[in-house]
């Protein structure tokens with residue numbers, strides 16, 4: 093669908109790992125050159141003004157780039173109004189900012205979250221728990237490993253709930269929470285006086301999220317994966333009118349940063365308060381090149397394309413005898429598909445020798461996400477190679493040749 097908008101690995105390979113790091117949009121090298129040019133030509137003045145490399149139609153400098161990208165790219169990506177989304181370096185930073193806001197804990201003393209959360213929510217909240225003097229209530233998953241919506245609602249109804257945090261698409265299972273379930277959780281949380289924070293990393297770029305219509309208070313995610321923005325690029329949406337004053341903010345988020353006063357003051361734009369120290373601006377030059385491509389194609393079209401490829405992959409996986417970890421119901425899937433396969437790591441290594449890039453976890457999970465640069469032939473090539481290998485055992489004994497902690 094959008095094959096030509098991205099660089100592809102050589103030789104012609106089938107890249108199915110959008111869920112972990114997107115391909116490089118073809119405009120990125122020029123944007124990185126633009127960063128070098130702006131730095132070289134303007135030096136410190138680039139903080140005040142650089143050419144409008146993003147076609148945002150606004151006066152832009154490195155100083156206001158996090159909000160400019162928020163309005164021009166993140167707002168349409170998330171389906172939220174201008175003035176409510178900001179670029180941040182990581183989901184961890186966004187979550188820490190929310191948790192450090194005293195307004196959240198004026199509502200109660202309990203964070204309700206799920207055992208299916210990524211560490212940027214689960215660990216960050218537990219690390220801050222003692223400091224904040226709050227309780228973190230971690231709702232276990234259902235026996236089949238999915239989000240326990242009934243359990244979450246039960247936990248929300250217990251006294252003292254201030255914040256509810258959960259994933260839009262589970263990182264371990266690929267389970268997508270349907271909009272109706274998100275709205276139900278939001279209703280319950282708001283009835284309890286609590287705020288809702290959604291981690292939408294695996295929805296970002298692959299689903300038409302519509303965060304405002306979902307009624308959530310806060311929505312965070314990153315641009316590294318399906319949004320194809322690479323590292324250092326994440327965001328936070330803060331519902332219009334929600335007043336938060338994060339304590340983990342830095343001087344870039346202050347109201348009058350160059351006054352260098354003795355005490356911090358509060359920035360009038362609530363988004364800006366979530367900034368920390370000096371913005372790492374180089375990553376902002378590649379942050380939204382993928383988003384630009386996806387918005388240009390239309391998020392509804394992207395979602396439909398991904399759904400069609402996923403359906404094909406699910407059918408082929410079932411034919412090959414793989415157990416699906418991701419729900420079979422298409423309404424409960426995002427782009428990420430997780431399947432169970434004995435010897436998954438060997439299969440991943442073998443697929444790589446055949447120029448098909450997938451990913452394995454813990455020796456028994458195979459993960460793929462057919463995305464906008466893939467077509468049906470890519471999905472078929474993956475499962476043709478896989479099925480043949482299952483028949484012959486050709487994958488047995490294969491090992492990853494690139495060793496490191498990242499999978």
Ligand SMILES: Cc1ncc(COP(=O)(O)O)c(C=O)c1O
Nearest residue numbers: 182183184210212263293314326
């Ligand atoms: C659901 C989810 N949230 C958060 C993250 C990571 O966020 P960050 O590294 O920006 O804190 C990931 C990364 O893989 C993820 O899958």
